[in-house]
Amino acid sequence: MKKIINSILFTCVALSLFGQLDKGDILIKNGTVITITNGVLEETDVLIQNGKITRIGKNLRTPSGTKEVDATGMHVMPGIIDAHSHIAIDAVNEATNPVTAEVFTGDAINPLDISIYRALAGGVTSSHAMHGSANAIGGQCETIKHHYGSYNPEDLRMVGAPRTIKFALGENPMRVHGEGRGIQPRTRMGVEQVFRKAFSEAKVYMKAWEKYNNEKNTNPKASAPEYSYRLQTLADILTGDVIIHCHSYRADEILMLMNVCKDFGIKRLCFQHVNEGFKVAPELAEFGATASVFADWWAYKFEVYYSTAYNASILTRNGVVTSINSDSGELIRHLYHEAGKTQRYGDLSDNEALSLITINPAKQLGVEDRIGSLEVGKDGDVAIFKGHPLSVYAIPQMTIVDGIVRFDINMDPADVRMDVNPEEDLPAFFLEVKEYDNCMQGVHHQHLFFHRH
Amino acid sequence: MKKHPTLFGLICLLVIPSFLWAQTNNDELRPVTRTYALTQANIVTEPGKMIEGATIVIKDGLISAIGKNVKIPIDAQVLKADSMYIYAGFIEGLSHTGIPKAEAQSGRGGRGGGPQAPQVKDPGSPPNDLAGITPEKNLAASLKPSDKSIADMRKLGFTAANVVPNGQMLPGQGALVLLHGDNADKMILKDQTAFFSQLVGARRMYPATVIAVIAKWRELYRQAELAQAHEKAYKKSPGGMSRPSYDPVLQAFYPVINKEQSVFMKASDIKSAYRALSLQKEFDLPMVIAELKQGWHVADELSKRDIPVLLSMDLPEDKKGKGGKKGGKKGDAKKEEAKKEDPFKAEREALEKRKMKALKEHWTQAGNMEKAGVIFGFSTLDVKSKDVKANLRKMIENGLSEDAALAALTTTPAKMLGVSDMLGTVAAGKIANLVVTDQPYFEEKSNVRYVFVEGNKFEFEAKKPAKKSDHNAKVVVAGKWTYSFEAMGQNMDGILELVDNDGDISGSITNTAMGNKSTIETAELNGNELSFSIKIDGGGQTVMIEYNLVIEGDNMEGTVSAGQFGTFDLEGERIGTPNK
Incomplete structure (x- = not known):
C-alpha cells in the first residue's frame, strides 16, 4: 500500500512537472537500436536534446543535466504511429449530413483520455485522431502526439502536420443517410455522386472567390461570395492542402474513388481498412495511393467478408506504402503484435513489418520527415522494449515523446487518470466504460437511423 | 427515467389549488414612502x-x-x-434567474428523458432557430418577473443579474435585470450586455457535436465579417451593388466583431475552458469565460491574456463529510464485513485521497484566481440558491479574501457589464x-x-435557532395547531388536531390548499419529538407523507417528507384545545 501511495504521489509530482511542456533531454544508452531507415545498430546510444534526436552512436558522452536511461539488452525503436484511431477526442461523428468537411476533430481534443496512456504503454507515441465514417465526406482529422500529462490540448496537437480529412465508402454512409433518412447516398453509386457533387460545388466556389479576389481592389461594387467553411475545406482538398483518408473495403469502390480523384486532380490519398486492397494492389501503387489496414480483422458486416490476413504483405510486395492501424483504444496497445502477424502471413522481414507501424504511417500522415524512424534531426519519439518488438514475448518498458518520458513500466501506478470527479462513488473501472468501436461512435446518440433492421 | 405516475398527481394536488388561492393574496399595498x-x-x-x-x-x-x-x-x-x-x-455576473425552469429544460434534455427534439425536414441543414442559433434573440421575451428564482436570489442579497436565455450554441442576448418588478421590459437596466454562447450542440440535427458547434462558430463569424463590410459599402453607395443579406444572426455578431460586446462563453470543465481560449485566440474575441469550475489549470494563462472570468458558485459536495451514501446494512452485518480483509483497501484509500485533492482544487479555485491576478466575478447558472452562501464561505475558508469575494459580487461584475456608474x-x-x-x-x-x-425595500426575519430535540422533555401535544410550510414554491397550511389518550396519540390534519382532511397514523411521541404520517391519494397512487416535529410550549417546528418529492421545513403554533 505504501508503494501505491508513493507512486501516486510521484505521479502527481510528475504530472505537475508535465504542466509546462518543455521538450526533454535524454540519453538512451547501449540499446539495440532499430532505426527502420538505417538498419539495426547494436550497443548504440541515442541522444535526444530539446526534444530532437541529436546523435546516434556508440559510447556517447552524457551532456551535463541530461537524464540517462540504460537500455542494455533492450530494443530501442521509433515511437509507434497509429494512422487510424479515435482516442483523445470528444466527438467522432457529426452524423447529421453526408458532407461535413468543415468539422475538425482537432477542436475536440481530450487530453484527459486514459486511452492515451494505454497507447503509450504499447509504445505508441503518435496517432491520427480521426472523424468517423458515418458521412461520405466526414470531418478533418488531427495528428496528435501522446503528451499524456498535459491538460492543454495544444500540447497534443502535432504542429506542422498536414491537414487530413476522413472520407467513407460503402455501407456506413449508406445506412446512416440513405437508410436512416432517405437521402443520398442510398447506394454505393450514391456515395460516388456525393463526392462528385461536393467537388463540383467546391470548384464553382473557388472560381467565385477567385473572381472576387481579382476584382475587389479595382471594383468598389464587387461583393464577396457567401463564405462557406465546408466548400472552402473541399477547395483545400482540390488544391492539395488536405490528404484524404478514406474508409473503404470493396475493391470496386476503391477504384471508384481513385477515378473520382483523377477526375478532380487530387493526388494525396490514403485508403483506410481497405480489406480488398489486395485485389487492386497494382492499381493502388500506380495511383500512388497508400493503404492502412487491419492485420486480421473482418467479417463484422457484409462488405467486410472477402478479407485476408495476407493483405498487408500483398500490398507491401506490390509497392504500396502500407500501415497497420488499430481503430480501437484496445488494439492500439499492441500494434507491435499486429505488425508481427505479417511475418506469419506473408513472411515480411523484420524491417518491413516494423515499417508498417512506424515510417509508413508517418508517410501516410505526411510527417515522415519528423517521425517514424530513428535519425538525427527527427523528433525524440522512442519506444523501448524488453525482447524484440515483433516477438510475442515483447514487453514495452518505456515510451518517450519529444524527449519526455510519458510511460515507464517501473512507475506505473494503479490510477493514472488526470481528472477525478470529487463526487464519484464508484471505483474508476466502472466509470471508464465506453462504446467499444469506434468508426461509428456517436451515431446512435444522434439517432439518425431508428428504422434500422 | 420512467415518469412516476404520482408526480403529476401530486403536483396538481399541491400546486394548482394553492396557486389559485395565492392569487387573491398578491395585492400588496404600495409603500407609504419610497x-x-x-x-x-x-x-x-x-x-x-x-x-x-x-x-x-x-x-x-x-x-x-x-x-x-x-x-x-x-x-x-x-x-x-x-x-x-x-x-x-450583489450582481450575478451571468445567470438564468427569472427564466422559468421549464424553458431551462427544453434546451437539450438527455436521451430517453426530457422533451422530444423538434422535427425538422433536413437535420443536416436545419433552420437556425431549431439548431440553437439565435444570437439576435432579446432577453425580455424569456424573462418571467414572477419566477421564484428572483425572490430566491434577492433574499441572498442579489439585486441585479446579467440574465441570459437558455438554449444551445447561441441562445441569445443577455440583459442586466434588476431583481424586482412585474414588467420584464421595465426590469431591464441595460440591454445587450452579453453575447451568450455555449459549446452545446443541437439535438439530432446540425450542429450536433462540439466539433460542429466550433466549425459553425467559425463560419458564422467569417460570414458576419463579410456581411458587415458589404452592408457598410452598400450604405455608402448602393447603386450597382447587390443587396446585403441583412441576416439578423450575422448582424448579432457585428458588435462582437467590432469589440463593442463580449462573448460570454459558458465553459465549466477544463476541456471547455481550453476550447473557449482557443476560439478567443483565433478571432481575438472580446470574451468572458463563464461558469468556470476547473479554472486552476488556466489561471496563469487567463491572467497573462487578461481574460476575465465568472467562477461558478456551484461546488462539488464533500460526500465523505456527510457520511457518504452507505446505509441499509444493519450494524452486525457491517461488523462482520469489517472483520474480513478488504483486498481493495489500499486502492480505496488512494481514491479517497485523490477525491479529497480534487475537492480541494474546486474549493481553492477562487483563492487561486485571486492570487494569479485574474479578474473574476461569479456566475450562477448551475448553483442552487440555497448553496450560495455556504459555497462562498467555503471559498473564503480555502484562501479567497473577503474583499476579493465582495469585489467579485459587486464592483467586478459592475465593471464587466459597464454599469460602474450605476451599481x-x-x-x-x-x-x-x-x-x-x-x-x-x-x-x-x-x-x-x-x-x-x-429603492424598493424587502425585509427579512433573522433566522431563529432551530429547536432542539430532547428525549427527556415532557410536552403536551394535545390541542389544535395551525401549521405552514412551503413546498415546490407554494405555501401550504392547515389545521392539525391532536388527541393524547395516555400516550396514545391520534388525530387529523387538514390542508387548506387541497381542501382535504387526513387521519394521522403511526403517531409517536418521544420526549418533545413527535412523528406521524398520513397517506394521501396522489393521482391514483397512495403517497406516504411523514412529519417529524419538535414541540416547545405552544410552538412546533420540523420537517415534512413526501418521498421523492422532497423534504420541507414546517412551523406551527397551538391555537386551542381539541374538541371533545
Whole structure:
C-alpha cells in the first residue's frame, strides 16, 4: 500500500512537472537500436536534446543535466504511429449530413483520455485522431502526439502536420443517410455522386472567390461570395492542402474513388481498412495511393467478408506504402503484435513489418520527415522494449515523446487518470466504460437511423 | 427515467389549488414612502472600505446621501440599523434567474428523458432557430418577473443579474435585470450586455457535436465579417451593388466583431475552458469565460491574456463529510464485513485521497484566481440558491479574501457589464441596490435583514435557532395547531388536531390548499419529538407523507417528507384545545 501511495504521489509530482511542456533531454544508452531507415545498430546510444534526436552512436558522452536511461539488452525503436484511431477526442461523428468537411476533430481534443496512456504503454507515441465514417465526406482529422500529462490540448496537437480529412465508402454512409433518412447516398453509386457533387460545388466556389479576389481592389461594387467553411475545406482538398483518408473495403469502390480523384486532380490519398486492397494492389501503387489496414480483422458486416490476413504483405510486395492501424483504444496497445502477424502471413522481414507501424504511417500522415524512424534531426519519439518488438514475448518498458518520458513500466501506478470527479462513488473501472468501436461512435446518440433492421 | 405516475398527481394536488388561492393574496399595498433612512450602520462602501456609525438616505430609487451627519428627509421612513452592515447589492455576473425552469429544460434534455427534439425536414441543414442559433434573440421575451428564482436570489442579497436565455450554441442576448418588478421590459437596466454562447450542440440535427458547434462558430463569424463590410459599402453607395443579406444572426455578431460586446462563453470543465481560449485566440474575441469550475489549470494563462472570468458558485459536495451514501446494512452485518480483509483497501484509500485533492482544487479555485491576478466575478447558472452562501464561505475558508469575494459580487461584475456608474458600490447618486445584514455578510450566522432594489425595500426575519430535540422533555401535544410550510414554491397550511389518550396519540390534519382532511397514523411521541404520517391519494397512487416535529410550549417546528418529492421545513403554533 505504501508503494501505491508513493507512486501516486510521484505521479502527481510528475504530472505537475508535465504542466509546462518543455521538450526533454535524454540519453538512451547501449540499446539495440532499430532505426527502420538505417538498419539495426547494436550497443548504440541515442541522444535526444530539446526534444530532437541529436546523435546516434556508440559510447556517447552524457551532456551535463541530461537524464540517462540504460537500455542494455533492450530494443530501442521509433515511437509507434497509429494512422487510424479515435482516442483523445470528444466527438467522432457529426452524423447529421453526408458532407461535413468543415468539422475538425482537432477542436475536440481530450487530453484527459486514459486511452492515451494505454497507447503509450504499447509504445505508441503518435496517432491520427480521426472523424468517423458515418458521412461520405466526414470531418478533418488531427495528428496528435501522446503528451499524456498535459491538460492543454495544444500540447497534443502535432504542429506542422498536414491537414487530413476522413472520407467513407460503402455501407456506413449508406445506412446512416440513405437508410436512416432517405437521402443520398442510398447506394454505393450514391456515395460516388456525393463526392462528385461536393467537388463540383467546391470548384464553382473557388472560381467565385477567385473572381472576387481579382476584382475587389479595382471594383468598389464587387461583393464577396457567401463564405462557406465546408466548400472552402473541399477547395483545400482540390488544391492539395488536405490528404484524404478514406474508409473503404470493396475493391470496386476503391477504384471508384481513385477515378473520382483523377477526375478532380487530387493526388494525396490514403485508403483506410481497405480489406480488398489486395485485389487492386497494382492499381493502388500506380495511383500512388497508400493503404492502412487491419492485420486480421473482418467479417463484422457484409462488405467486410472477402478479407485476408495476407493483405498487408500483398500490398507491401506490390509497392504500396502500407500501415497497420488499430481503430480501437484496445488494439492500439499492441500494434507491435499486429505488425508481427505479417511475418506469419506473408513472411515480411523484420524491417518491413516494423515499417508498417512506424515510417509508413508517418508517410501516410505526411510527417515522415519528423517521425517514424530513428535519425538525427527527427523528433525524440522512442519506444523501448524488453525482447524484440515483433516477438510475442515483447514487453514495452518505456515510451518517450519529444524527449519526455510519458510511460515507464517501473512507475506505473494503479490510477493514472488526470481528472477525478470529487463526487464519484464508484471505483474508476466502472466509470471508464465506453462504446467499444469506434468508426461509428456517436451515431446512435444522434439517432439518425431508428428504422434500422 | 420512467415518469412516476404520482408526480403529476401530486403536483396538481399541491400546486394548482394553492396557486389559485395565492392569487387573491398578491395585492400588496404600495409603500407609504419610497424615502428611507438607515441610521447608525456600518456601511461597506466598496471592498475594503467601511464607514462606521453612518446614515444612508434612499430617495426615488437612488442613494441620495451617505455620511455621519446626514440630514434625514421629513418623509423618510427611518430604519434603525445600529450595528448592521450595509453593502452594495450583489450582481450575478451571468445567470438564468427569472427564466422559468421549464424553458431551462427544453434546451437539450438527455436521451430517453426530457422533451422530444423538434422535427425538422433536413437535420443536416436545419433552420437556425431549431439548431440553437439565435444570437439576435432579446432577453425580455424569456424573462418571467414572477419566477421564484428572483425572490430566491434577492433574499441572498442579489439585486441585479446579467440574465441570459437558455438554449444551445447561441441562445441569445443577455440583459442586466434588476431583481424586482412585474414588467420584464421595465426590469431591464441595460440591454445587450452579453453575447451568450455555449459549446452545446443541437439535438439530432446540425450542429450536433462540439466539433460542429466550433466549425459553425467559425463560419458564422467569417460570414458576419463579410456581411458587415458589404452592408457598410452598400450604405455608402448602393447603386450597382447587390443587396446585403441583412441576416439578423450575422448582424448579432457585428458588435462582437467590432469589440463593442463580449462573448460570454459558458465553459465549466477544463476541456471547455481550453476550447473557449482557443476560439478567443483565433478571432481575438472580446470574451468572458463563464461558469468556470476547473479554472486552476488556466489561471496563469487567463491572467497573462487578461481574460476575465465568472467562477461558478456551484461546488462539488464533500460526500465523505456527510457520511457518504452507505446505509441499509444493519450494524452486525457491517461488523462482520469489517472483520474480513478488504483486498481493495489500499486502492480505496488512494481514491479517497485523490477525491479529497480534487475537492480541494474546486474549493481553492477562487483563492487561486485571486492570487494569479485574474479578474473574476461569479456566475450562477448551475448553483442552487440555497448553496450560495455556504459555497462562498467555503471559498473564503480555502484562501479567497473577503474583499476579493465582495469585489467579485459587486464592483467586478459592475465593471464587466459597464454599469460602474450605476451599481457596484455604495455611493451617492448610484441606484439604491443594497443588502443589509445583522453581522458581516460572510459570517456563518449573519442574516440578511433588508434588501433594496432600486429603492424598493424587502425585509427579512433573522433566522431563529432551530429547536432542539430532547428525549427527556415532557410536552403536551394535545390541542389544535395551525401549521405552514412551503413546498415546490407554494405555501401550504392547515389545521392539525391532536388527541393524547395516555400516550396514545391520534388525530387529523387538514390542508387548506387541497381542501382535504387526513387521519394521522403511526403517531409517536418521544420526549418533545413527535412523528406521524398520513397517506394521501396522489393521482391514483397512495403517497406516504411523514412529519417529524419538535414541540416547545405552544410552538412546533420540523420537517415534512413526501418521498421523492422532497423534504420541507414546517412551523406551527397551538391555537386551542381539541374538541371533545
